[in-house]
Amino acid sequence: MPTETIPDFEFAAGQTVDELTVAYETYGEFTGENAVLVCHALTGSQHVADSPDGTAGQGHGWWRDVVGPGKAIDTTEYFVVCANVPGSCYGTDGPPAEGPDGERWGTEFPPVTVGDWTRSQRRLLDELGVGRLHAVVGGSVGGMNALDWAHRYPDDVRRVAAVATAARLDAQCLGMNAVARRAIRGDPNWNGGDYYGGEHPTRGLALARQLGHLMYLSKDSMADKFGRRTAGREAGGDAFPTDPAGAFFPYRDVESYLDYQADKFVERFDANSYLYLVRAMDDYDLAAGYDSDADALAAFPGEALALSFTGDWHFTVEQSEALADALRDGAADVAHHVVESDHGHDAFLVEPESVGPPLADFLADGVDGRSVTDTRDDARDDYAPVHNSLFSG
Incomplete structure (x- = not known):
């Protein structure tokens, strides 16, 4: 399991650790402009795709039907990086890791935020020699992580795909x-x-x-x-x-x-x-320190895809549309792609036939991708929405 040591990492809570170990996996070959960062969900790991030597405690990559050779995020075309976030337990430092005194950190580990995840990923990519990213893709709280890239490092990423996510959690x-x-x-x-x-x-x-x-x-x-x-x-x-x-x-x-x-x-x-x-995840609020979500995203000049699922009540279609509207108010080109699904929030993990085509086309051609549809009144009507039946069998 590859790891990188990041020196003098300061958490948003104000605490600094002399060294932060970050576990990660890479897939494909880096050509200078083809790097795609995939942000994992709450209890996921860096093991996003199947590989001979990567397990991270899991037998198969958690998005193995979406990431891999010839798949939506094609590792023969893109250099894919996935890093385990600080606070987790799959190789990146967190409560179960050994602290400076040789004992487990436990609850003495600094509190972590989504912003800490983003900054640790930026530092990791610096160590790997990766500058500007072709894209950041994430689902659920990983989608919040992807949005934080658009906010925190707007010039470091061309395209952002926020899947089954929102600008913040609701009260329920x-x-x-x-x-x-x-x-x-x-x-x-x-x-x-x-x-x-x-x-x-x-x-x-x-x-x-x-x-x-x-x-x-x-x-x-x-x-x-x-x-x-x-x-x-x-x-x-x-x-x-x-x-x-x-x-x-x-x-x-x-x-x-x-x-x-x-x-x-x-x-x-x-x-x-x-x-x-x-x-x-609870703490994340895209508009924190700004007047609105639109203000927080105003500096992002790239392209963005919000992808939501009709049966998802954890992060609803309405929340995704509000996010797309916030992006539209800025400099970004935006599409909100809605998938008809009864699978709930898990749809982004269990319906590769629905997630894959719009993601693949967005990575290749941005919001003009062939299977990328949009909810706007003036959206193109020459492409049908993605339904399970179109990619089954």
Whole structure:
């Protein structure tokens, strides 16, 4: 796993570390003007595409159907960089990493912001000899990271693709994230964040992740996938034992799914890192320090693609349209591409047939790309919207 050490890194909270280790992966060959930075989502890693030597704790690249040879982000054409963000647990420094005293940082690690992620990526790219980027692409909170590039380094990137994201979280998502953090901190094994020598707060982390999964799915997708069906095994297990009266009632498919996802997640992720990254997402506000989102993006002269999904209530189509409007008020050329989907927020990960074509065409030709549609009244009408049926089979 490649890493780079960044000296004297100052966090937005004011703390400086002598060295910040950043884990990253690259794909393809750098030709000077073909670099594409991919920003991962909340619990993703630098392992964005399949490669012989990259795992980052995950067997396959998390966007392997979108990034790779001959795929939408074609690694035979682009030099793709993906870096694990500060605060995470996949090789970049965060709470589980070793601190200056030789012990795990725990909650002594500096608070992190999306801006810290962006600045660490800029410093990493400097070390790799990459100047101006052809594009930055990110989904979910990775989309916020991509937007922060347009705001913070407007002359360093030609094109920005913000997928399934928004300028900030709304109150409902803020509230649900607050409950998720309380689940972790309420686990007795959390121990104020100092648990690395003993039992980890797996039950609290499992509950937090289950709440996250409910945010990522839509009502329609949950109805289709689970309905009210009863699972074929008993409830509980070691993580969530049932009460005697509860044993009278059915253990449903949706519960089984959430338990399975939680069991997998606690094996690969760190509870403190989850707290840190969720706080960074909650804190992000594109307009912070400005009069509006448009003012924050006014200096970006490139091209931007906002890509949203109709079934996503975590980051809605309306939020994406507001973001596109903010970009239109500035110097950027903008398209807001809407995908009809019932998959909810997870659509950007599970529908490569919907995400791939507009991304590929945007990277190649900007907002004039063949399959890039726009919601504006004066948008081109000679290209049909992307629906699953167009790229299935």
